[in-house]
Amino acid sequence: MTRTVYVNGDYLPEDEAKVSVFDRGFLFADAVYEVTSVLGGKLIDFDGHATRLARSLSELDMPNPIAKEDLLEVHRELVRANGIEDGLIYLQITRGAADRDFAFPEDPKPTIVLFTQSKPGLADNPMASTGMKVISIEDQRWGRRDIKTVQLLYPSMGKMMAKAAGAHDAWMVEDGEVTEGTSNNAYIVKNGRIITRHLGHEILHGITRKAVLRFAREAQMEVEERPFTIEEAQEADEAFITSASSFVMPVVEIDGKAIGTGKPGRTVARLREIYLDESRKTAV
Template identity: 75%
Template structure:
């Protein structure tokens, strides 16, 4: 049975789904996206993703094609139609298809924003082997554009970073700008030193992660110390622990950076505890 996807108001088998060759998401990466995890058939932190989507749209002067309630209904419909127990729902909003290719934005009264969604089923998403073994990362120069706080579909360099890591026999890459770690290719980065959790403060340099916000809230509620500030790769190598967070990785330990073991070279207790708390709390509030 074909996967059912959503394209601009229609639910279609994936092989019948089409977007215009003039869509600005295709021609200019003129669009934004979100990924919401599904556990036990329910959506994790949908409200957070919806709010960040609205912010991204606003920063690019992009019109929301549907209301938040309608978007929730589409998510639930796709999860049900595709029988997704564990996995994710991807959504993308672009400025739509203008009659001609032009760098200038088209008149919003003449072009309608485009909306697509699809699901990916990932059985056992919460039981990822990487959570038990940890991941190994390399450091690379961060040469992305300056507005990383907007979740745009401009993902070529992060994809290149993933491939650099793969070529090096590692799992992912942490990006570095002006000597300081910004974030991972598709996740926020953290270190733990002397019981203190350190992660980069919010700004235009990093994505304002939805999982990041939840994990830091849970950490503070658990009386863990948190510092939001930049840190260097050398500081990370000297840390007791390191980990990443994202909507699909949740909390995943980092056990090696540029060939240097972090701490004991195994997942540490802070990352493991935060993952437990995050999954427990997220399942309890899923919709």
């Protein structure tokens, strides 16, 4: 089945969708993106993703080509047109096409593209029961990781490093401290306390992160936002990641060393349950 995608105001079959070879997203990675999960045909935390999108665009001095209300309608139409029950919607906005020049064009005309991925049973990933293995790698990305840009080459390389090592993902380390995973925020649990790096330019301001920490505090769980080392993580009772596509996912091994019992723990299981329950209640 050919998917329906959205390109610059038009809904098109995916094999008819085109963007210019001069698009700055292609030439310079001059673009931002968002990924919104769909559960039961409804969008999870759309407001959070729309707010972060606006921030990313503002940080890059890039005009926003679509109003929030219209963007919501596009998401809903793609869910309907593609029959998405569980899955993901990817949104990418570039500065648009212009003659190749490092300087930004004076009158940019942004390109906006959205497409879907169907992921039946997205919330029932068996890895939630078995846990994932990660390795540590040096963080060699650019400094503004708080802007959700399409500059994803090094995270892709990190995924491949993990795969070559027989692991599922990599946690990146800078100045001896964990920043985040290749496509997720990283956490440990020690003596019932949830520990994750504080917000700054060093990490993405995760929408799922924000929701999970709020739900944790509402459930009277202790949260500490500070850096931690790989060695500290290896001595933790539990570890986990959060992202829009994985929700809350336990980590059971880091660099070959089992975390806690080597199996998913109760704190992470409870957080995943709370997050999915509460997110479904507010889905649109």
